[in-house]
Amino acid sequence: MSDSETASAASPASAPEGVGPTPARPAEVQEIAAGYAFSGPALDLGALLWDGQCLPDVQIRIPLPMLNRHGLVAGATGTGKTKTLQLVAEQLSAQGVPVFLADIKGDVSGVSAPGEAGAKVQERARDVRQEWTATGFPAEFYALGGLGHGIPVRATITSFGPVLLSKVLQLNQTQEQSLGLIFHYADQKGLELVDLKDLRAVVTFLTSDEGKQELKGIGGLSSATAGVILRSLTAFEAQGMSPFFGEPEFDTSELLRTASGGRGTVSVLELPEVQDKPQLFSTFLMWLLADLFHDLPEVGDVDKPKLVFFFDEAHLLFNDASKAFLDSITQTVRLIRSKGVGVFFVTQTPKDVPADVLGQLGNRVQHALRAFTPDDQKALKATVKTFPNSAYDLEEVLTGLGTGEAVITVLSEKGAPTPVAATRLRAPESLMGPVDPAALDQAVKASSLYARYAEAVDRESAYEKLTAREQADQAAAAQQAAARTEQKERPRQSRQAKGDGSVVEQVVGSGIFKSLARSVGTQIGREITRSIFGTARRGR
Known part of the structure; x- marks a missing residue:
């Protein structure tokens, strides 16, 4: 970076005494910086990208109370969606908010173990001005019907x-x-x-x-x-x-637990053993959410969510769904906010989510999209239209983002959309990959919940x-x-x-x-x- 570029990237207050004032930043950058300067508790997502440069003093954040206004994490395969989920889950846990994650490929279990400070992690931390510390977070692991590594989850x-x-x-x-x-x-x-x-x-x-x-x-x-x-x-x-299907039936209130020390528990539903049965696991995720909606009391607006629920591979839920089914999803998403639960749908493009549901998602993290085919081009244009007015050429930006970069807009503390911000995301502090299966099984059996759900019961019915x-x-x-x-x-x-x-x-x-x-x-x-x-x- 040249001296003039360095000066341009620094804030005016950072200029040394005796040196002339730094050139003013573009009005667009100032507007974006002001849009994310929240005073209350927030999650730190990363640093602003502008004109090919990372500006680490312009931090892109999301207010903690706005997490129950729901969201969307989208992007092509391999663009870093899973690591974004891990990053957000870590920060939520650190602030005492329980998290639910579906682990379809088996690579989210690392959230329970400290990460490894490799060269890429250190470079990313420097780029975004992150004080990176290897940290594991409290986690519980579940498996549908006990197929796989986890406490069995059943429903009657x-x-x-x-x-x-x-x-x-x-x-x-x-x-x-x-x-x-x-x-x-x-x-x-x-x-x-x-x-x-x-x-x-x-x-x-x-x-x-x-x-x-x-x-x-x-x-x-x-x-x-x-x-x-x-x-x-x-x-x-x-x-x-x-x-x-059977008993003991899983009590979804288990997902609302916090660990000793006040950190939120990250509940990870391990799905590698059933990833070839998408109709089953996507519908089971909806049952978990619907059961929470059925049981939780109304709380209105809260300082922080009771739970943030990440709905991975969301397009599987909507494929071939009846109108009644889609109406039920829309109503559940609309109403569960007042019960303190935030829902993030995770998929490839916004068009995977029906318009009525998409309209309920106030926070957006859009990773890179590919435009290799006419259908890709159509999806790209449709995605751009779902964003508010932007200072970027979003078609160009969305196809040029690197892994671990995303275009972001969230709801401010006042509930208004923030300016669109291209962002280089922070690195997760937990292990970015699966933990050893033997260690995972050991953690499952050591859980206080294992004895409660491990053995199936067949009573009179x-x-x-x-x-x-x-x-x-x-x-x-x-x-x-x-x-x-x-x-x-x-x-x-x-x-x-x-x-x-x-x-x-x-x-x-x-x-x-x-x-x-x-x-x-x-x-x-x-x-x-x-x-x-x-x-x-x-x-x-």
Whole structure:
């Protein structure tokens, strides 16, 4: 850098005594610097890039209270999105805010271990004026159904609800409506759907001659639709998905924990073992968010979020989603802010996120985009249009950003968008890569949560109740047949036999055996309430 450039990059106050005043910076730089000069607590993202130079005294930040106004982290593969998540998670944890991260490729576990001060890290720290210190952060590791390195995360079928389950099973609108009817019936009759065999048992019952009578008042379930649902469940199980549903069910309040010393816990959901099942893990992430929404109280605007939730590979959630599903996502994102939860969607381009959802995301970190094809060019132009007025030629900047650089705009402390700022991001202080699997397993088993969730439990639920009912029906029928035989063989005791038969017939014809509406109490059903997504939690 030349002497004149050095002087231009320095602030006027930094000029040595006896030296003339430094040339004034461009008005655009001054405006950007003023836009990020927050007085309250904030996260430090990096230093401004302007005209090819990094200006370390112009720090780009995001106010801590604005993290629950949601955000988007986007960019092409390999541009540094994961490291940005790690950087933000570290600073949130340091300020006492719990964080949830989905680790799809298995390289986020390093957040729990101190980083390594290599040459590139030291160079980056100098560029952005960062006091870099190798630091590990408190973390808990989870795995869907226990597949992989982590504490098992399970949900009951009842809690998961018909809307999300339809997305996982890839049902059409008609089939989704029928599944909703099945859930409604189970809720009303107090039949808990804990795992897949419970749901299969209820579907099978409702398509039987006896079960069809149960749905007459609220609509029917066609044999064809029931067959599709049953086949989908069978295929789902054949892919090894059944461990994800069952008990003990994961309590999402675990995600709100802080560690000793006040740092927020970073909850990492390890997904490498199921990364080939995008419908499943993306929908499970939505269940976690919907369950939090269902349980958390309203808190309004807060000094810092209760939780920041990073929704990685967000496009998978929106692919082939029904209008009802998209409406539920939009409403959840809009309303969960007042419960103190911030949601960041992570994907490649803003066009991956529906407009109604994108409009709720106040903070933007856009990494580089590629423009190799006509579709790439179209996506680039669409991305530029989603930013407020900018002092940059964003089409040029977005295609020229290096790894670990991004275009940023956030909400100021007053809730107004800040000027667009090209930024060289800070380096994470934790390990930028996976920890050793043996060390990860050791950390999982040492967790206080491991004993609570490690072993699956199969208690009495819909399947057991229906099976017991069927066995009782068979026993009652056998008793009835025996009574008839006895009546024929002992005519002088026909009256008594008839009386016995009447007792048996009363039992067989009673609600205990003829109708699930009377065979199980409805108290459990009355306790079940469903949220926007149709998710539920009984007895929380």
